[in-house]
Amino acid sequence: MPSRSDLVVAGLQRAILEHKIAPGTKLSEDEVGEIFGVSRTIVRSALQALAHLQLVTIEKNRGAFIASPTPKEAHEVFEARGLIEPRVAAMAARRMSDQSLEALRAHIEEEHAAMHAGDKGQALALSGGFHLKIADIAGHDVFTGFIHALISRSSLIIALYWRRADTTCESHSHHALMKAFERRDAAAAEEIMRSHIVDLHSGLDLSNRKNAPLSLADALRP
Amino acid sequence: MPSRSDLVVAGLQRAILEHKIAPGTKLSEDEVGEIFGVSRTIVRSALQALAHLQLVTIEKNRGAFIASPTPKEAHEVFEARGLIEPRVAAMAARRMSDQSLEALRAHIEEEHAAMHAGDKGQALALSGGFHLKIADIAGHDVFTGFIHALISRSSLIIALYWRRADTTCESHSHHALMKAFERRDAAAAEEIMRSHIVDLHSGLDLSNRKNAPLSLADALRP
DNA sequence: TGCACAAATATCGTATACAATATATCATTG
């Protein structure tokens, strides 16, 4: 049974992951509460949770803002992913069931569809979701928790520093990973994941920060 | 300027790290609020923060309890530390300044003193602090954050599953790490850290859980 | 005595009221 603040967390997180709210945007407690129909008590709880994931930063007596990762943070996040995710991919390969394999295939289909539909935001969110599903399959809750936080932050980082317009390399790497999973080849999965994340990391231009603020109410309207 | 809930978080965390509150202990909001002289609003915020660190579990309509890691969680925590901390130790060795080296030496002195004083709880907390200081020196905020959470949880795990009475192996490994740091030998630091954590991991007996509940008010009285 | 069920109590979940702080507005002055 999801608590009411979890719903707010999920709603905001989704908007952030799909790039509907830009980094730096202020999240006024009253405004968020109005949109979700809850009191400030709930909103505050949700904002604290998001702050813990480092998706928002809370400044005392000033309020909460969508986080705006620095180049250093961006680098660190992908460095961390580069250490953890290959290991987790190998674990997932060893534990891969036919059922999980099928779920991953379905997920890739969704990615493909969103891409063709031209919905960049959703395509990006789904691409992160693929990595998360792999972590779930690995069944290592500690690593999964870390990866969850890292992927969320990655979405913000990509909003600020991504240099290319497309995300086709994603699709290619994800297919390669599928091949390795089908063979239950842990070593291959580990290596493909490593190079995939290096790819993502090198797709960032940490010297050029983009800006694209947006109205909060618009972004959250379902 | 630390907010009031941070003070509650720090107070509870310290008590947990020093094994003054046993896993499973209930943290009543009223009781904690009474002890720290704050309202339930603040306590709730603090408990949520501790829940994010997984030092506390919150059960809906039942309250907050000191977390009681399962054997699986215990295994995963040390597996994660085994992956991350060696890498961080290497980074720290590369960035080690004379000043940082001195700080680490001083820290080891403290450990030594606490051990001689027979204060098991504080010795354990300090031993975790040594690992944290290394992470700080490495200057990688993402890894430091992870390690912070992992070390906190390790303290709970040790409370439940530690098989030996002493912690002398800690002291030995920490000295060996210092030697590597003094030589700025990243490879050695990495390897020593790896085997140190394997040592810790193997010091657990995951089939035997200890029990040692304690009064809450006593534990928190400064 | 032991069990089942009901009342009473305690604790948590949420909303709201008030205080503290920051931000915005606007007049004043050089």
Add this chain to the structure above:
DNA sequence: CAATGATATATTGTATACGATATTTGTGCA
């Protein structure tokens, strides 16, 4: 007109009140 300062407004920080849920206690009955 720009800069500065005072007032007004808006927003966050905290406490508290009230309703909802769980736990405990107590009572009746087999």
